[in-house]
Amino acid sequence: MNATTTTEAAPAPRKQSESLWSKAVGKFLRDRWGMASLLVVLVYLGIALGVWAGLWGTDWNTLTPTINAEASAEHWFGTNRNGQDIFERAIFSTKTAFEIGLVVAILSTILGAVMGAISGFFAGRWPDEIILWLKGVLDSIPFYLFVAAVAFALQGYAFSMHVAMVATFWTTTARLVRAEVIRLKGFEFVEAAHALGVPELRIISRHIIPNTTHILLVQATITFVSAIKSEVILSFLGLGVKNGVSWGLMISESTNEVTTGFFNNFLAASAFLFVLVMAFNMFSDALQDALDPKKTG
Amino acid sequence: MSTPLLRVRGLTKHFPVKGGVLRRTVAQVKAVDGVSFDIERGKTLGLVGESGCGKSTLGRAILRLHEPTEGEVFLEETDVTAASGSELKRLRRNMQIIFQDPFASLSPRRTVFETLREPLDVHRIGTPAERRKKVEELLEVVGLRRAVLHRYPHEFSGGQRQRVGIARALALNPKFIVADEAVSALDVSVQSQVLNLIDDLQSEFGISFLFISHDLAVVQHISHQVGVMYLGKLVETASAGDLYADPKHPYTQALMSAIPVPDPKAGSERIVLSGDVPSPMNPPSGCPFHTRCPAAMPHCSTIEPRMQNLGSEAQPHWVSCHLYGDTPQADNSAD
Amino acid sequence: MALLEVDNLQVEFATDRGIARAIDGVSFEVNEGETLGIVGESGCGKSVTSLSIMGLIPRPPGRIAGGEIRFAGENLTRLPEKAYRKLRGSDISMIFQEPMTALNPVFTIGNQISDVLRRHKGLSRKQARARGIEMLAEVGIPAPEKRIDEYPHQLSGGMRQRVMIAMALSCDPKLLIADEPTTALDVTIQAQVLELIKKLAADHGTAVILITHDLGVVAETCDRAAVMYCGKIIEQGPVDALFEYPRHPYTAGLLASVPRIRPDRLPRLPTIPGIVPDLLDLPRGCRFRDRCGQALERCGQFDPELNADNDAATVAACFNPNPVVTA
Numbered sequence: 036m037n038a039t040t041t042t043e044a045a046p047a048p049r050k051q052s053e054s055l056w057s058k059a060v061g062k063f064l065r066d067r068w069g070m071a072s073l074l075v076v077l078v079y080l081g082i083a084l085g086v087w088a089g090l091w092g093t094d095w096n097t098l099t100p101t102i103n104a105e106a107s108a109e110h111w112f113g114t115n116r117n118g119q120d121i122f123e124r125a126i127f128s129t130k131t132a133f134e135i136g137l138v139v140a141i142l143s144t145i146l147g148a149v150m151g152a153i154s155g156f157f158a159g160r161w162p163d164e165i166i167l168w169l170k171g172v173l174d175s176i177p178f179y180l181f182v183a184a185v186a187f188a189l190q191g192y193a194f195s196m197h198v199a200m201v202a203t204f205w206t207t208t209a210r211l212v213r214a215e216v217i218r219l220k221g222f223e224f225v226e227a228a229h230a231l232g233v234p235e236l237r238i239i240s241r242h243i244i245p246n247t248t249h250i251l252l253v254q255a256t257i258t259f260v261s262a263i264k265s266e267v268i269l270s271f272l273g274l275g276v277k278n279g280v281s282w283g284l285m286i287s288e289s290t291n292e293v294t295t296g297f298f299n300n301f302l303a304a305s306a307f308l309f310v311l312v313m314a315f316n317m318f319s320d321a322l323q324d325a326l327d328p329k330k331t332g
Numbered sequence: 333m334s335t336p337l338l339r340v341r342g343l344t345k346h347f348p349v350k351g352g353v354l355r356r357t358v359a360q361v362k363a364v365d366g367v368s369f370d371i372e373r374g375k376t377l378g379l380v381g382e383s384g385c386g387k388s389t390l391g392r393a394i395l396r397l398h399e400p401t402e403g404e405v406f407l408e409e410t411d412v413t414a415a416s417g418s419e420l421k422r423l424r425r426n427m428q429i430i431f432q433d434p435f436a437s438l439s440p441r442r443t444v445f446e447t448l449r450e451p452l453d454v455h456r457i458g459t460p461a462e463r464r465k466k467v468e469e470l471l472e473v474v475g476l477r478r479a480v481l482h483r484y485p486h487e488f489s490g491g492q493r494q495r496v497g498i499a500r501a502l503a504l505n506p507k508f509i510v511a512d513e514a515v516s517a518l519d520v521s522v523q524s525q526v527l528n529l530i531d532d533l534q535s536e537f538g539i540s541f542l543f544i545s546h547d548l549a550v551v552q553h554i555s556h557q558v559g560v561m562y563l564g565k566l567v568e569t570a571s572a573g574d575l576y577a578d579p580k581h582p583y584t585q586a587l588m589s590a591i592p593v594p595d596p597k598a599g600s601e602r603i604v605l606s607g608d609v610p611s612p613m614n615p616p617s618g619c620p621f622h623t624r625c626p627a628a629m630p631h632c633s634t635i636e637p638r639m640q641n642l643g644s645e646a647q648p649h650w651v652s653c654h655l656y657g658d659t660p661q662a663d664n665s666a667d
Numbered sequence: 668m669a670l671l672e673v674d675n676l677q678v679e680f681a682t683d684r685g686i687a688r689a690i691d692g693v694s695f696e697v698n699e700g701e702t703l704g705i706v707g708e709s710g711c712g713k714s715v716t717s718l719s720i721m722g723l724i725p726r727p728p729g730r731i732a733g734g735e736i737r738f739a740g741e742n743l744t745r746l747p748e749k750a751y752r753k754l755r756g757s758d759i760s761m762i763f764q765e766p767m768t769a770l771n772p773v774f775t776i777g778n779q780i781s782d783v784l785r786r787h788k789g790l791s792r793k794q795a796r797a798r799g800i801e802m803l804a805e806v807g808i809p810a811p812e813k814r815i816d817e818y819p820h821q822l823s824g825g826m827r828q829r830v831m832i833a834m835a836l837s838c839d840p841k842l843l844i845a846d847e848p849t850t851a852l853d854v855t856i857q858a859q860v861l862e863l864i865k866k867l868a869a870d871h872g873t874a875v876i877l878i879t880h881d882l883g884v885v886a887e888t889c890d891r892a893a894v895m896y897c898g899k900i901i902e903q904g905p906v907d908a909l910f911e912y913p914r915h916p917y918t919a920g921l922l923a924s925v926p927r928i929r930p931d932r933l934p935r936l937p938t939i940p941g942i943v944p945d946l947l948d949l950p951r952g953c954r955f956r957d958r959c960g961q962a963l964e965r966c967g968q969f970d971p972e973l974n975a976d977n978d979a980a981t982v983a984a985c986f987n988p989n990p991v992v993t994a
Contacts, residue, residue, distance in 0.1 A: 058486075058683075062683065222436045222437075223431040227500065230397060230424060231504070232420070232425070233451075245439075245441045245442075246440065246441055382853035490709075519880065520926070521708060522708075524938040525938045531935070547854070548928060549928050552932065553932060553933065553936055572932065573932075587854060590854040590858040591883065591927070591928065592857075592861070592883025593886060593887070593927060594886045594910060594922055594927065595911075596886045596906050598886075606859075608823045
C-alpha cells in the first residue's frame with residue numbers, strides 16, 4: 036500500500052502514553068484520605084496474613100485461669116469469661132473476616148459479572164428474562180431468612196454462610212453490569228466491531244467486559260464490606276462461623292459479660308470491626324472517584 | 333458502461349414500536365422507505381437530510397448493521413441482503429463505516445495498535461509481523477505519526493481520533509465506505525483537514541463512499557452525486573453540479589438557503605420553513621413535505637409524487653415533486 | 668458607559684496536570700441593544716467567558732484569577748452569590764445549547780416560566796400564567812394556552828429552544844447570553860430560531876452575546892464579533908470589516924475553511940495546518956505561531972497584544988497582520 040502524503044499530518048500528543056488504569060492510579064495516589072484508608076486496610080491484611088502464616092494469634096483458644104481480667108501487660112485487652120485472651124481472639128478474627136470477605140466478594144463479583152454480561156448482551160431475549168426472574172426471586176426473600184434456610188439445608192457444611200451470601204450479593208453487581216453492557220452496546224466502537232466482522236463472543240470479551248471492570252472493582256470492595264458486616268450479625272444469631280472465632284462470635288459471647296459490667300470483649304470486637312469497615316468504605320469511595328471517567332479533574 | 337459498485341433497490345427499514353402491557357407492536361417507524369440508488373466505482377454519493385430523516389439508518393441497513401425490512405443491496409455481483417454467516421463476514425472486508433462521534437467510536441481501554449490490528453486478526457490477514465507493518469502503514473496513510481501506536485484514545489484530539497477511525501475502516505482494504513456524519517463533530521479547521529484526507533484516500537485507493545451529512549455545504553466538496561432525504565425517502569438526486577446549480581425540490585432549495593453564510597454582505601433572501609419535521613411514525617399523507625412546503629398545492633396532501641427524471645438519460649436529475657411534469661393521476665399514489 | 672465591560676479577565680482551572688489558564692486577559696464591551704458574537708473553536712474559552720459573566724464558573728476547580736466584569740458599572744466578580752442570583756434571570760439571562768437538559772423534565776413549561784416571573788417580578792400566580800402565555804405566543808409557539816401545560820419532552824427540539832428563549836426574555840433582561848443556541852438544531856430550525864432571537868432582541872432592545880463556533884451564524888446575526896483562540900481574543904471589530912478584511916491569519920484561515928456552497932467545487936479545501944496547542948503546554952510567544960503561515964521571528968518571543976491600527980476597522984493581536992484594505 037502506498038502512503039498518501041498528508042501535509043496536514045497532526046503532531047503527536049506529548050509525553051509518555053497513559054492508559055486509563057495508570058491515570059486512575061495516579062489520581063488515587065493523590066487522594067490523601069484514599070491513601071490513608073488503603074494503609075489501614077493493608078495493616079489489617081498484614082494481620083490476617085500473619086495469623087494465616089501462624090506468626091501470631093495462635094493463642095486464641097488457649098484457656099487461662101484468669102477470667103474476665105482487665106487489660107494488663109500480659110493480656111492487652113484482658114480475658115473473657117472463659118479466660119481466653121481477648122486481643123488474641125480479635126487478631127485471629129481478622130483472618131476470619133478477610134476469609135469471608137474475600138471469598139464472598141470474589142465469587143459474587145464473578146457470578147454477577149457473568150450473569151450481568153449475558154443478561155445485558157441478550158437484553159429482551161430469553162436468557163435475560165430468565166436471569167431477571169431469578170434475580171427478582173432472590174431479591175424478594177428476606178436475607179436472614181434465606182441464610183437460615185440455606186444453613187439449615189446445608190446442615191453441618193462449614194460454608195453454608197458463604198453460599199448464602201454469594202447467592203444474594205451477586206444480584207446487585209449483575210444489575211449494574213447489565214445496565215452498563217446495554218449502554219456500551221449502543222456505542223459506535225461496538226458497532227464498528229460488528230462492521231468489521233468481529234464474532235459476538237469476542238465483542239463481549241474484548242470490547243464490552245473490559246469496559247465494565249471499573250464497576251466490578253468498586254462493587255467487589257462494597258461486597259467485601261457487606262460480607263464482613265453480615266458475618267458479624269449472622270454469627271451473633273448463631274448462623275455464622277462454626278469453627279474458629281470471629282468478631283461476631285465475640286460480640287455474641289460478650290452479651291452475658293456486658294450485663295455484669297465487663298465491656299472489654301464487646302469493645303475490642305466492635306472497634307476492630309468499625310475501623311476496618313470505615314477504612315474499607317473510604318477506600319471504596321476513593322477508588323470509585325479515581326476510576327470514574329466522568330470525574331477527570 | 334460498467335456496472336455500478338453498489339446498487340440499492342427499494343431499501344426499507346421499519347422499526348416496530350412496542351406498547352401496552354403485552355409489548356405488542358402497535359406501530360411502525362418508517363425510518364427508511366423504499367430508497368434506490370447506485371454508487372459508481374471510486375465515486376461518492378453525498379446523502380443529505382435533517383435529523384430523523386433516516387439517513388444514518390439507511391447507511392447501517394446497507395452494511396447490515398440494521399437488518400433491512402425489505403429491498404436489496406448489491407455490492408458488485410453479491411447480494412448483501414441475502415448473505416449470511418461466513419459469506420457476510422467475507423463481505424465485510426469490502427464495506428466499512430466511519431462514525432460521527434470520535435469519542436464513542438474508539439474503545440477507551442484499547443491502544444491505537446490494538447484497535448487497528450483487530451480487523452487483521454479477525455480476518456486472519458498476514459503474519460503478526462506483517463500485521464504490525466500494515467498498522468504502521470495505515471497510520472501513515474491517515475497522517476498520524478508512528479509514535480502514537482501505543483497510545484489510548486483519550487490522549488488524542490477529536491480530529492486525531494477521527495483519523496484513527498478512518499484507519500480502522502481502511503484496514504481491510506474495502507471498496508466501499510459509509511461515512512456517517514464523519515466530520516460533523518469536528519471544528520471547522522480540522523473538518524477541512526479530514527475532508528481533504530477522505531478526498532486523497534479516494535483518489536489513491538479508488539474507494540466509493542456514501543457520505544452522510546446534515547450539511548449541504550460539506551457534502552458539495554466531497555460528492556459526485558448528491559441525494560436529499562426527507563422522512564425516510566429520497567426526494568431529489570442528481571450530480572453535484574446540477575443539484576447545487578439548479579435545485580428542483582422545494583425542500584432542497586430551503587435546505588440550501590438555510591445554511592448561514594459567513595459573509596455579512598450576502599443578501600439573505602432566505603426561505604425560512606415553518607414548523608417542525610413530522611414524526612416518521614405518523615408521516616403526512618401524499619407528499620411527506622407538504623406540511624412545510626412553501627409551494628404546496630391542494631393535491632400534494634393526497635397524492636404522493638413519483639420520482640421523475642428532469643435531466644437527460646446520461647445526466648439524470650431525479651425529483652419527486654408535483655411542481656414538475658404532468659398533473660398526477662390518483663393511481664400514482666400506490667407507489 | 669457600555670452595558671457590559673469585561674476588563675482583562677483571567678480564569679484558571681485546576682487540572683491533574685497543573686493550572687490551566689482557560690481565559691488569559693480577555694477584554695471587550697457590549698453596548699445596550701448591541702449583538703456581539705464570540706467565535707472560536709472548541710476549547711478556545713468562549714463558553715468559559717459566558718459562564719464567568721453569569722457567575723457560574725464551578726469553584727473548584729475553576730476560579731477567576733484576575734480582571735473585572737462590570738455590568739452597568741457594578742463589578743460582578745466581587746458580587747456575593749445572593750445578589751448574583753437576583754441578577755441572573757432578571758437583568759442578565761442565558762440560553763444554552765441543549766434545551767432538553769436546561770429545562771426541568773418534571774415540571775410543565777408553564778410552571779417553569781411562572782416560577783421565573785414570580786420570583787423576579789413578584790407577579791401573582793394568575794398574572795404570571797397570563798404573561799407566560801403571552802411570551803410563548805411571542806416566540807411563535809402555536810396554541811400557547813395549551814402548550815403552557817405541557818412537559819418539555821412533549822415538545823420538539825426547536826420548540827424547546829423557543830421556550831428557553833421565552834423564559835430568558837420574560838423578565839426583560841438588559842443582556843441575553845446565548846451559548847451555541849442553535850448547534851443542536853437542524854439547519855431549517857436553526858434559521859427559525861436565529862430569526863427569532865434577532866427580532867426579539869431588536870423589539871426589546873436587549874443586548875445579546877452570541878457564543879458560537881459557526882462563523883456563518885455570526886455573520887448573519889451580529890453587529891460586532893470577537894474571535895478567540897486559546898483563551899485570548901485575537902481579533903475583534905465590526906462584523907462587516909472582520910469578515911471582509913480579516914487581519915489576523917487565524918481569522919482568515921477560519922473563514923476560508925468554513926464549508927460553503929461554491930459555484931465550483933474546489934480541488935482542495937483550505938485548511939489551517941496542525942492542531943490547537945494544549946493549554947498546559949502553550950508555545951512561547953504567539954499561541955498561533957506553530958500553525959501560522961506568516962509567522963515572524965519575534966512571534967516566537969513575544970505574545971502580541973490587541974493592537975489598533977489607525978486605518979483598520981478591526982483590532983488584531985498579530986505582529987504581521989494582513990494589510991489594511993481601505994474600502
